[in-house]
Amino acid sequence: MTLRLFGAGGAFSRRYGTTCSMVTLRSGQRWLIDCGRQAPDQLHSAGFAWHDITGQIVTHVHGDHVYGLEDFAFIRFYETRGPDLASSLGGALPRLIAHSAVRAEVWETLAPSLRYLNDGKGNCQAGTLAHYFDLIEPVAAEPPRSNTWHHAEHFVSDGLALVARETLHVPGKPSCSLEFVVDDDRGVQRIAWWSGDCTVDPELLIGLEPRTSIFFHDCTFVDYPGQVHGFFERLEALPERVRHKMVLMHHEDNLDQNRTRVEAAGFRVAMPGQIYDLVSGQRIA
Template structure:
């Protein structure tokens, strides 16, 4: 244990100007897995002296710009600038058609080489409910985010759970079990949002001992001003903050 390093290269929501997209870097045995790749991913990695070729694998939780738009840049640069370096891309089965056919294909489907497939840019691995990477066995779990749009959180049992974008989750305490760190989407700018869990909704759905274990991510630009309003949670994740598990 403690041989996995977690670092949120950003932890802001899609409207943020002060914070990068909520994308999580997982490091183990000198390899790096990026959980989601939003439009700020390249800049956020650059701030940590990393570039696209320092990433060995990417896992995609769902198709929204702050989670996938960076793939266009990674794909083109790695293919045409970095000698056809293909990152391993873990994609949930139900997310894959949305990712390529309805999101990336319009930009990446045709280049000076002619027609392209997603596999021309990435080493695509379709995932059902679990996948292994570098000897670590990750589990996926469906999340209630945007109605009708498949989305999945990621969990490394006993170590961490990350909801990515989500409303409150039924029986969340059982899901996270004894995980050391829990990172939960948190809309802190009001008491209602159709796609993201608000602080009050979490208080209503989760018991207080569970709240104390939850670190908030996907917050708005004003998070640092909210002070005491966050006292019943573990805290909010600072951009670039490292968690060892």
């Protein structure tokens, strides 16, 4: 299993591109983690087409994470590429994995465009998310904690198994980290962890570390009021064993001003085009 970064910067990055990544399974299936406004051009520049993507995994609904989904949904619904039929003509629907609370906000965002389908009975607003995506339902859920929705939902789709777990991003907003199962050694699941966007949760990270091959955490160097990202000083305070497994992403364009300090603390820095082996946790390209 590998993860390829198409973009590695924050929401307003012009230098590193907004964060969009692709997980490739052992079977060859390709899944995108988030699909922001730059994603259509990022994938095109890297030589990939929407028909090469098996499915989408959405951590939360902000423009730099979901604004490319409309492009993806329309292309897959209406366009045929070689042997890959448009889904409206009977081709396979692309899959969608998102925590149920996140999925509701995905549809709120996409509905103004995607609901305009005719059901043949005079209703021209019959479209639903299920017309465009094969919606993967959770196989298990963990009860609510601080919010009204499930604290975590567990998903399985062919060779992909993951947990979408609520994290604190914008207070009151559904947002999830992702725990990808990379192997199961004698019943102990080892994971690769992806933050989405969230503040630093030392208890969670330290608890996950023994069975985690690699952490990808969003990072900001600006300590602004109402912090909604991983403030670097809090990341820097994590135990060494966590820092040395962590790749910082979703960073600002002023990264170079802070890079010496980042690398001195043992972190790696995500850059567009990098590829990581999720089993070993090592960068391979």
